[in-house]
Amino acid sequence: MMVDLIVKNVMGEMESEAVKELGLCWTTFRDNWFSFSYNIPGTSVYRFVKARKRVAKLLKDLIQKKSKSKEGLGHFLDILFDEMEKDGAVLDIDRAVNLIFTFSILSQETTPAILAATVKLIADNPDVMEELKKEHEALVQNRVDKEAGLTWEEYKSMTFTHMVIKESLRFTGTQATVNRMPNEDFQIGGYTIPAGWLFFGIPLVHFDEKVYDDPLKFNPWRWEGKDIHSTSSKDYMPFGAGSTLCVGSEFAKLLIFIFLHHLSRFRWSLDPKTRVLRRYMLTFPAGCKVWGSIPRGCNVLVIMQINGDKLT
Numbered sequence: 001m002m003v004d005l006i007v008k009n010v011m012g013e014m015e016s017e018a019v020k021e022l023g024l025c026w027t028t029f030r031d032n033w034f035s036f037s038y039n040i041p042g043t044s045v046y047r048f049v050k051a052r053k054r055v056a057k058l059l060k061d062l063i064q065k066k067s068k069s070k071e072g073l074g075h076f077l078d079i080l081f082d083e084m085e086k087d088g089a090v091l092d093i094d095r096a097v098n099l100i101f102t103f104s105i106l107s108q109e110t111t112p113a114i115l116a117a118t119v120k121l122i123a124d125n126p127d128v129m130e131e132l133k134k135e136h137e138a139l140v141q142n143r144v145d146k147e148a149g150l151t152w153e154e155y156k157s158m159t160f161t162h163m164v165i166k167e168s169l170r171f172t173g174t175q176a177t178v179n180r181m182p183n184e185d186f187q188i189g190g191y192t193i194p195a196g197w198l199f200f201g202i203p204l205v206h207f208d209e210k211v212y213d214d215p216l217k218f219n220p221w222r223w224e225g226k227d228i229h230s231t232s233s234k235d236y237m238p239f240g241a242g243s244t245l246c247v248g249s250e251f252a253k254l255l256i257f258i259f260l261h262h263l264s265r266f267r268w269s270l271d272p273k274t275r276v277l278r279r280y281m282l283t284f285p286a287g288c289k290v291w292g293s294i295p296r297g298c299n300v301l302v303i304m305q306i307n308g309d310k311l312t
């Protein structure tokens, strides 16, 4: 589903066989992404390097074809071709392929995993589930127009839901390591990292007992009276920090919020087999299935649309 959506929006029309192959390559890449690094045929790394190359070739061939015909373009290709034609353009086909690849991996690995882990944390904490339900039911009941969609003001005013998302981002912290290669020697914690060395930092700041009481407890109330909207400070950095700060942070929070808004209108429970494991990223070996009963007057199919400042 993700591949279909990405392809449609980014690349535009594509033959179904190519979409299928792209999907297979992406899955192979993701499943073998963080493995012990021996690039020998048959090993995980070999499979993921091969999948990466195949995706690059598929995307490059298609971009080249479309750059000639200019037909059936997705939003991204449309913008890309405009940019490439400008004087002093910084984008070329190879950079575009890298961007498309990075976006698709980032959008598949981060938001869905955090969202599923958030649902699991809520299911494991009935007091949180109850409070969320109260907040969303009150919102819908107090609306004059019961059919109206969620507005930006409503989104901003839902304090408890923002506390849940903020706590979940602290708790799940998908970025398992920060990888950097310094251009010049730098000092950190009494060590010198020489220029050109690869540095793997493990961010533990979200579990620092000096900053967070009982840090291993999922407790949205710890954010009561604090700044619930900020996404980056020296003690809180689920979206990274500095010049590589995540460009999708606000969008990701909004998506999680909209999902929770609709979920909170159902009576629901989680399949007891659901487990969250951290390999490198968060994984769900038994999936993450939600069982729900449908409240009266609620449509089962949830379609989200962002229209100006209005979410429908």
Ligand code: HEM
Pocket (backbone or CB within 6 Å): 103, 106, 107, 110, 111, 114, 174, 175, 178, 179, 237, 238, 239, 240, 241, 243, 244, 245, 246, 247, 248, 249, 251, 252, 253
């Ligand atoms: C809950 C969801 C997400 C989390 C936790 C997250 C986390 C992060 C983190 C920690 C970084 C910094 C990596 C580093 O400095 O090494 C980052 C960068 C980035 N993220 Fe996200 N992300 C999320 C969603 C998204 C989405 C939905 C998109 C795309 C729409 C996105 C696009 C990016 C991009 C392009 C960068 C690189 C920015 C740069 O280097 O200039 N992220 N993200």
